[in-house]
Amino acid sequence: MSKEITSRAQDYSQWYNDLVIKGELADYSAVRGCMVIKPYGFALWENMRDAMDKMFKDTGHQNAYFPLFVPKSLFEAEEKNAEGFAKECAIVTHYRLKTDPDKKGKLMVDPEAKLEEELIIRPTSEAIIWNTYKGWIQSYRDLPLLINQWCNVVRWEMRTRLFLRTAEFLWQEGHTAHSTSEEAVAETRQMLDVYADFVENWMAVPVIKGVKTESERFAGAVDTYCIESLMQDGKALQSGTSHFLGQNFAKAFDVKFLNKENQLEHVWATSWGVSTRLVGALVMAHGDDQGLILPPRIAPLQAVIVPIYKGDQQKATVDAKAKEIIKQLKELGIRVKYDNNDNARPGWKFAEYEMKGVPVRITLGARDLENNVAEIARRDTKEKRNVSLDGIAAYVNELLAEIQKNLFDRAKSFRDEHITPADTWNEFEKLLDEKGGFISAHWDGTAETEETIKEKTKATIRCIPLNNPQEDGKCILTGKSSKQRVLFARAY
């Protein structure tokens, strides 16, 4: 028993860490707040990235790459955005080291190599991108400009957690420019839909689409739309954001275009992003006390075959049959691994692949061959059943689809059961403490009330859901009149 997992009931935080580390998604590093994404974790991210990348391209976007460094003068051009990120920036001030005359074999920053202008390591790329767009946009014919980049960004977080909040993380950021406000808003909403589609249909994590309140809005945005998901401990996780930036950045960076009437106008902008944080969402939405549970559509391995045999002769027979099955599975495009490593015994392998969340395990032994069957175990429900070797690939293929659906349904039931209306303050506090999840409650619409509620309960307004039903009510805190409920939750 080398890899014990802390149970969720015992210590949810530790359980999460155990899954990430022991599931081999990531490792700690020698750099404060930065993690190493291990091959298995990176394969997962690559699958997520590739699926989204295709969706971005299908909606007309192109990839490009902009610099890691942002000159301070550019960074501060859009004031609100700059202020919003100012407290968490890493800054390059020098460009050279030299040997330390006082300490043999050590290096020191060369004081004579100070940069004339500091470089900010991008916490997000609006500044450098809008500075660039200025040169790319002259006429309405240059619009819309639909660009995405996959990159790393740095936000100097005080308290970090694997995948959920690290000082450096991987993400994609889309930055688009449009000739009308309506078109930019439509783009913002379209990308929100793309995110929701991806997270629900590929990651099997249900989301709530909504709009952020002013205090939760992206610095520099007119409106911030988001998808919010719910973790098993009842805390919400912002899983993606899409911003309508109005003309804020166009004005800050002087990006104008000539419209059809030959008049100069500032362009309308959007930006949208999701990050490796999604991996954290995946872990916490589906995992159990045995380890990770990965949805088949993005799992690095969809099936693993574990052979069982006594002696070389049986081994050869089982190997041969396994190879046939693998060929059939691969023909259906299934990502399968054959683990015939003789050093680990079957029981060890079972536990190992459960830890790593592989959706389907196929156990193939001499006994099974006699009966022309294999034992198929599904990770999500842990059910095991013997399945005829005839048509086994098709069976696995269907099972993968079923697991994908079951994971989503299960997470959705949990989520739906954890959206609870509250009409009194007592009820509100009690629900937060005892049940968790989203609390649907009336709010008077002021930032002051939102802040007071946050101070009292640590709950924030996660979003105002799209197509939110309008109803008259009274604010949960102040009793002032309210036209709609909003979703509160404690969040990551």
Added chain:
RNA sequence: CGGGAGGUAGUUCAGCCCGGUAGAAUACGUGGUUUGGGACCACGGGGUCGCAGGUUCGAAUCCUGUCCUCCCGACCA
């Protein structure tokens, strides 16, 4: 950035209070027996005790500084 805990073999940890030159389990290597839920026997390899200073005849152990991790808080995706 504040409070708490921790860092000793690949891993989990003991040793530290009371200073004398490092141990267990597991993992790893070889050989053999095994294989349907984390196998067993035998032999073997492996650690400048996070790092840097200091005290001392002598430091994993005492002191100072520093780095990294975890938990709680403030801040934030």
